[in-house]
Amino acid sequence: MKSHAAETEEIELHLLLEAIYRKYHYDFRGYSPASLKRRFVQARTHFGCESFSQLQHKALHEPKIIDRLLPYLTVQVSEMFRDPSYFRALREKVIPHLRTYPSLKVWIAGCSAGEELYSMAILFREEGLESRTIFYATDINGDALEKARAGVFGLDRIALFTENHRRSGGKSSLSDYYTTGYGRAKFDPSLTQQTVFSDHSLVSDAVFAETHLVSCRNVLIYFNRELQDRAVGLFRESLVRKGFLGLGSKENLRFSSHSESFNEFDRDERIYQKQAEG
Ligand SMILES: C[S@@+](CC[C@H](N)C(=O)[O-])C[C@H]1O[C@@H](n2cnc3c(N)ncnc32)[C@H](O)[C@@H]1O
Secondary structure, eight states: OOOHHHHHHHHHHHHHHHHHHHHHOOOOTTBOHHHHHHHHHHHHHHTTOSSHHHHHHHHHHOTTHHHHHHHHHSOOOOOTTSSHHHHHHIIIIIHHHHTTSSSEEEEEESOTTTHHHHHHHHHHHHTTOGGGEEEEEEESOHHHHHHHHHTEEEGGGHHHHHHHHHHTTOSSOGGGGEEEETTEEEEOGGGGTTEEEEEOOTTTOOOOSOEEEEEEOSSGGGBOHHHHHHHHHHHHHHEEEEEEEEEOTTOOSTTOTTGGGEEEEETTTTEEEEOTTO
8 A cells, every 4th residue: 555655746746747737738647657756856856846746836836947847857868870770770671662762751759869860861861862851850858859950969979879870880980970179079960951850749749741761769668558559649640651660679569559550570670660551
């Protein structure tokens, strides 16, 4: 049985989520509770609050706080060519199919500060598909989207990015794509010339384009089953017949109500192909 304190905290957290939703329309109510609670505890400490109710009071009465709260609630961990074998599978197995289309649309959902987008843009450039591709890079975190637009990353991250790019089957040197200065690497803006950046929530927004490839990695893990289903439903609606869906290594469609609309294309890399009639 739950202790009195634990029960009270659960009610307070529930009310805090409701307050954030009602006031700011950010809907975290269906995120998986354990990791969400961990992040709210960090925020509570940061804002010097003793309880979630105090944090709720702050959130309701100090509207500017939401911008400072959001980074706590949306995990921003990412890296370029993260899980290189995923990008290798896209390069070797998915790109040959995509090549058959005269024009392409690629949706990077939950793009964070752009690491995945730049990886994809470089991959498409190296495979000669860049000029016929439009990328949609979406996230709910406005700061992250700004960073993605800027394409500037700390030099301390470049060794890892370079190694990942090489392991993904990169056809050139990563240094061809950025210039350095002031301890930072700025990626060539031409890489995102054909990118539409947009604030879009997989929890509450609708589909906005027909796509050939959706890459949504390390996002669904934060959602409960119902939200995961909603997001996969959006991807299914967005994808053309035989379009591809790439999920992160921690995610799969096994328990999804949409699983029958997809075939496993690359089981290890969690790449799915929408069925012809799906
Ligand atoms: C851990 S990052 C993943 C970044 C990148 N896809 C990767 O795999 O490296 C998770 C991202 O999902 C975003 N996110 C969280 N909830 C979201 C939602 N409802 N709709 C869209 N993006 C969301 C967060 O803001 C964050 O940028």
